Amino acid sequence: MTLKPAEWQLALPLGLAFASLFLAPFLLLFGVSFFNDDQITQPGFGQWIKFFGDPFHYKVIADTLLLGVKTVAATVIVGYPLALVFIDLGPRLQRVLIFIIVMPLLLSVVVRTFAWIVVLGREGVINTLLLHLGVISEPLRLLQTELGLVISMTQIEMPLMLLPLISVMSRIEPNLRDASAALGASRWRTLFTVIVPLSMPGLIAGCLLVFASSTTAFISQSIIGGVRLIYLPLLIWQQSLVVFNWPFAAVTSLALLVSVLSVIAALSYLGRRAGGAIHG
Amino acid sequence: MQEALKPKAARTLDVEDLTVRYGSSVAVDGVTLAIEPGEVVALLGPSGCGKSTLLRVIAGFVRQAEGHVRVDGATIDHLPANQRNIGIVFQNYALFPHMTVAENVAYGLRARGARGPDVAAKVNRFLETVQLGGFRERLPRQLSGGQQQRVALARALAVEPSILLLDEPFAALDRNLRLDMQIEVKRLQRTLGLTTILVTHDQDEAMSVADRIAVMNKGKVEQFDTPVAIYDRPQTLFVNGFIGTTNLMTGKIVSVESGAASVALDAGATLRLPSQGLSAGTAVLLSVRPEQLVLSTIPGLAHWKIEPGLSLPLGSQLVHEARTADGVALKIVEPRLAAPAPAGRLYCGLSADARPSLFPHHA
Amino acid sequence: MFNRRSLLTGATALGGASLLPMMAWAKGGLAAGIYPGPWEDAYRAIVQPALKKAYDIDLEFASLFAVDEIAKLKASRGAPPFDALVLDPGPRITAIEGGLLEKFDPKKLTNASKLPPSFLDQWGVCVSAQVVGIAYNPKKVPAPKGWGDLLKDPWVSRLGLSGFQTTFGTVALIELAKVFGGSETNVEPAMVELKKVLPKVAAVGQPAAMPGLFQQGQCDVMFTNTQVVAILKGKGVDIEFVKPETGAIAFYNTFHISKGSEQVENAYKYFDTIISKDVQTALMQPPFSFVPANKEVVLAPDLPLKSLEEFSGFVVHDWAKINPLRAAWIEKFNKDMAK
Numbered sequence: 017m018t019l020k021p022a023e024w025q026l027a028l029p030l031g032l033a034f035a036s037l038f039l040a041p042f043l044l045l046f047g048v049s050f051f052n053d054d055q056i057t058q059p060g061f062g063q064w065i066k067f068f069g070d071p072f073h074y075k076v077i078a079d080t081l082l083l084g085v086k087t088v089a090a091t092v093i094v095g096y097p098l099a100l101v102f103i104d105l106g107p108r109l110q111r112v113l114i115f116i117i118v119m120p121l122l123l124s125v126v127v128r129t130f131a132w133i134v135v136l137g138r139e140g141v142i143n144t145l146l147l148h149l150g151v152i153s154e155p156l157r158l159l160q161t162e163l164g165l166v167i168s169m170t171q172i173e174m175p176l177m178l179l180p181l182i183s184v185m186s187r188i189e190p191n192l193r194d195a196s197a198a199l200g201a202s203r204w205r206t207l208f209t210v211i212v213p214l215s216m217p218g219l220i221a222g223c224l225l226v227f228a229s230s231t232t233a234f235i236s237q238s239i240i241g242g243v244r245l246i247y248l249p250l251l252i253w254q255q256s257l258v259v260f261n262w263p264f265a266a267v268t269s270l271a272l273l274v275s276v277l278s279v280i281a282a283l284s285y286l287g288r289r290a291g292g293a294i295h296g
Numbered sequence: 297m298q299e300a301l302k303p304k305a306a307r308t309l310d311v312e313d314l315t316v317r318y319g320s321s322v323a324v325d326g327v328t329l330a331i332e333p334g335e336v337v338a339l340l341g342p343s344g345c346g347k348s349t350l351l352r353v354i355a356g357f358v359r360q361a362e363g364h365v366r367v368d369g370a371t372i373d374h375l376p377a378n379q380r381n382i383g384i385v386f387q388n389y390a391l392f393p394h395m396t397v398a399e400n401v402a403y404g405l406r407a408r409g410a411r412g413p414d415v416a417a418k419v420n421r422f423l424e425t426v427q428l429g430g431f432r433e434r435l436p437r438q439l440s441g442g443q444q445q446r447v448a449l450a451r452a453l454a455v456e457p458s459i460l461l462l463d464e465p466f467a468a469l470d471r472n473l474r475l476d477m478q479i480e481v482k483r484l485q486r487t488l489g490l491t492t493i494l495v496t497h498d499q500d501e502a503m504s505v506a507d508r509i510a511v512m513n514k515g516k517v518e519q520f521d522t523p524v525a526i527y528d529r530p531q532t533l534f535v536n537g538f539i540g541t542t543n544l545m546t547g548k549i550v551s552v553e554s555g556a557a558s559v560a561l562d563a564g565a566t567l568r569l570p571s572q573g574l575s576a577g578t579a580v581l582l583s584v585r586p587e588q589l590v591l592s593t594i595p596g597l598a599h600w601k602i603e604p605g606l607s608l609p610l611g612s613q614l615v616h617e618a619r620t621a622d623g624v625a626l627k628i629v630e631p632r633l634a635a636p637a638p639a640g641r642l643y644c645g646l647s648a649d650a651r652p653s654l655f656p657h658h659a
Numbered sequence: 660m661f662n663r664r665s666l667l668t669g670a671t672a673l674g675g676a677s678l679l680p681m682m683a684w685a686k687g688g689l690a691a692g693i694y695p696g697p698w699e700d701a702y703r704a705i706v707q708p709a710l711k712k713a714y715d716i717d718l719e720f721a722s723l724f725a726v727d728e729i730a731k732l733k734a735s736r737g738a739p740p741f742d743a744l745v746l747d748p749g750p751r752i753t754a755i756e757g758g759l760l761e762k763f764d765p766k767k768l769t770n771a772s773k774l775p776p777s778f779l780d781q782w783g784v785c786v787s788a789q790v791v792g793i794a795y796n797p798k799k800v801p802a803p804k805g806w807g808d809l810l811k812d813p814w815v816s817r818l819g820l821s822g823f824q825t826t827f828g829t830v831a832l833i834e835l836a837k838v839f840g841g842s843e844t845n846v847e848p849a850m851v852e853l854k855k856v857l858p859k860v861a862a863v864g865q866p867a868a869m870p871g872l873f874q875q876g877q878c879d880v881m882f883t884n885t886q887v888v889a890i891l892k893g894k895g896v897d898i899e900f901v902k903p904e905t906g907a908i909a910f911y912n913t914f915h916i917s918k919g920s921e922q923v924e925n926a927y928k929y930f931d932t933i934i935s936k937d938v939q940t941a942l943m944q945p946p947f948s949f950v951p952a953n954k955e956v957v958l959a960p961d962l963p964l965k966s967l968e969e970f971s972g973f974v975v976h977d978w979a980k981i982n983p984l985r986a987a988w989i990e991k992f993n994k995d996m997a998k
Contacts, residue, residue, distance in 0.1 A: 260726075
């Protein structure tokens with residue numbers, strides 16, 4: 017298809033913004049990574065060799081991706097049933113629920129993160145409750161653990177899972193569930209053979225957003241997770257803002273970009289296949 | 297006849313005093329219907345009359361507030377939709393978009409635990425029955441509307457339901473296809489001997505497909521009768537107005553004598569009609585179908601004067617518009633004749649076989 | 660070569676500068692980098708109105724940690740997003756070596772004579788000092804005596820650690836290393852000992868998160884400066900400061916002028932205001948509790964020192980030696996502490 021002049025002119029502002037605000041910085045980042053020293057004077061592959069020559073960095077990459085996978089899994093487990101409940105609610109309750117779902121997006125990330133410190137802390141809400149109920153005798157360690165981090169990220173990232181999921185699910189023809197029931201299928205069978213396959217595009221879009229967002233959530237990772245849980249964003253921050261080794265920070269950034277993007281590419285490939293089966 | 301299409305013992309379906317409420321509004325209001333085995337019943341009415349709700353109660357999607365649904369005398373009120381063994385075809389067909397035609401038809405069989413070659417064989421037989429043998433591997437969106445509907449029908453029939461429900465199944469089809477499908481459905485239903493309920497707002501469809509029609513209005517059944525009876529002897533003013541086209545004229549019963557009433561029309565004529573239980577002095581509405589009126593050049597006691605309007609040919613008929621002395625617009629239909637009608641037909645009267653209805657007129 | 664580099668700095672300057680207030684170019688205005696938290700709160704409350712009153716200069720703050728200030732200056736070479744800035748000793752050396760600062764002339768300060776002579780040099784003026792030691796919760800643990808106690812029970816299981824990212828973290832870990840035979844340039848002994856007790860340690864966090872973690876009871880012992888202790892105390896947190904037996908650590912906070920600033924004169928007036936007796940006295944009061952630099956200020960009783968002469972008794976560090984090693988230490992800390 018060829019665009020008429022008026023059409024590509026409409027896309028021009030976005031194109032220019034993309035070129036100047038994303039493409040140019042990205043090329044700079046790429047260029048900077050090929051310097052051996054932090055003064056950016058000696059070209060070479062030193063930073064790449066340093067990064068990929070150290071098994072520690074592979075572990076950090078793996079941990080970062082794994083954190084994304086765990087957060088995605090948790091948001092799916094909590095979010096999917098919530099989305100199922102949502103589409104059966106009346107419009108009034110739906111509005112209330114949407115507000116509650118979107119609320120985390122309206123709060124500053126710092127406020128959300130510190131709120132979770134109050135909840136997860138040694139003397140926080142969860143521990144105090146469990147101690148009072150006699151479920152535990154010693155406070156649980158939740159802050160600065162991956163478990164605590166995943167719990168808080170699940171709440172923080174939930175809107176990114178629910179919004180695409182709900183939008184796709186509410187477009188599923190309601191008669192399909194009735195048709196399935198009339199054909200003798202139980203609720204579970206209907207869920208797994210009709211609703212889940214048809215909601216797949218929304219589910220995958222949600223997974224994609226949550227994965228990209230949670231693997232790069234520097235503030236939550238470092239404040240709730242602490243310094244012992246090391247993910248790529250922390251390394252980038254240290255190298256660019258504490259040590260001022262921008263070339264190494266550039267290599268680390270590219271490692272984050274490529275590893276996250278490859279998972280996302282795989283997910284969206286699956287999404288296109290699922291979407292193709294449904295909408296063509 | 298194919299094995300799969302052997303008629304089973306058809307079931308009776310009884311709806312007893314059924315009421316459905318949504319909040320404070322009543323969607324279905326004390327409906328009772330006794331449906332014979334193998335009968336096709338149309339639920340006919342304007343949108344919002346409760347016909348679809350009634351269907352959804354029978355299917356088990358909606359729970360009634362009061363009343364019972366019985367199949368062969370046994371109540372099914374306690375059964376969830378997936379245990380009722382009632383087949384349903386929706387207006388938009390509700391085919392599973394991510395499954396092939398064959399998978400759609402096999403869905404109900406698989407849900408009942410059927411596996412292996414039996415399923416494939418049965419799917420094939422039902423697809424052949426609806427003449428879609430070559431479309432097994434297509435996805436629903438690759439089919440035309442009529443083909444999708446055949447799949448929906450095959451899917452509903454493949455599980456051998458005890459009752460078949462059709463929810464406005466022909467509404468989305470164009471006119472020619474609709475007639476074909478109506479015939480097709482009727483043929484299948486006959487072959488299988490399935491007790492069937494058809495929900496529709498299209499009176500022609502109800503007339504041509506159904507053995508009996510339940511005309512519904514505001515949650516109630518106004519009349520439950522054969523198509524001919526409903527057309528010729530509407531029991532209520534609503535049924536009278538909803539079915540076919542009719543002319544309404546005001547008048548008054550001047551006397552009643554051994555079941556025959558003298559009705560003085562405001563248009564200026566006096567007719568002798570069966571009194572239909574009404575007594576002298578009652579203000580009445582006379583309902584008469586357009587084809588039961590005739591035009592005449594001769595004045596008379598049973599004729600009233602009209603002011604002729606347009607005449608329009610409609611297929612094999614001619615439709616005349618006219619206005620009475622008291623200002624009521626009339627439609628008169630007569631066969632289109634080869635010779636032109638004589639001029640000066642300024643009087644109107646009932647045809648010899650006319651069966652007009654009288655309803656009390658509450659001004 | 661110049662091409663790529665100037666392109667880079669130019670492009671990032673564009674991004675960096677646009678994020679900050681444009682006050683630096685307004686007449687009678689000054690933009691200053693200031694540390695978030697107590698520094699920003701105190702300077703907004705006390706210095707901003709004082710400068711407006713004395714010289715009619717509108718002061719705008721960019722709230723940044725020392726390392727972030729350096730990053731911004733580096734990125735915006737020649738067009739600094741702020742005219743004046745406060746630094747710790749380590750970043751100060753980085754800034755000097757990076758050519759990010761204007762030369763400083765002490766003679767331009769009318770209050771210069773009221774500071775100890777060593778508080779002024781060709782790069783800037785020292786306006787305060789931070790005293791770093793150990794903070795603990797007296798309701799939860801007994802008072803620790805020295806750095807070594809941090810790795811023993813009962814303190815170790817309630818210890819909150821932070822790494823080499825900050826000045827106070829770095830100097831505290833150096834002092835910890837010294838207890839086990841290390842030195843200013845050898846922190847390895849501290850890392851070895853830390854690793855042994857690591858499973859017991861209550862928290863290893865971002866420096867900025869530490870006060871919050873202490874307040875929430877996640878840890879009950881940490882190394883920090885007297886100012887943080889004063890502020891938490893002011894919020895009703897059970898916290899006390901301990902000078903370790905090997906001595907508390909002191910380091911100076913110095914003010915500088917950004918290279919390329921167009922408000923140099925206003926910057927000097929800003930510094931003069933900060934070191935004036937009245938402002939220094941006000942800054943010294945709780946909850947801010949800044950250690951003053953002006954000799955004429957009568958020291959408040961709750962400060963960690965009785966007179967400015969006592970500074971000679973504090974442990975100080977040579978950041979010219981520490982700076983080159985810090986990147987490797989941060990990396991080492993990452994690896995040793997990582998789960």
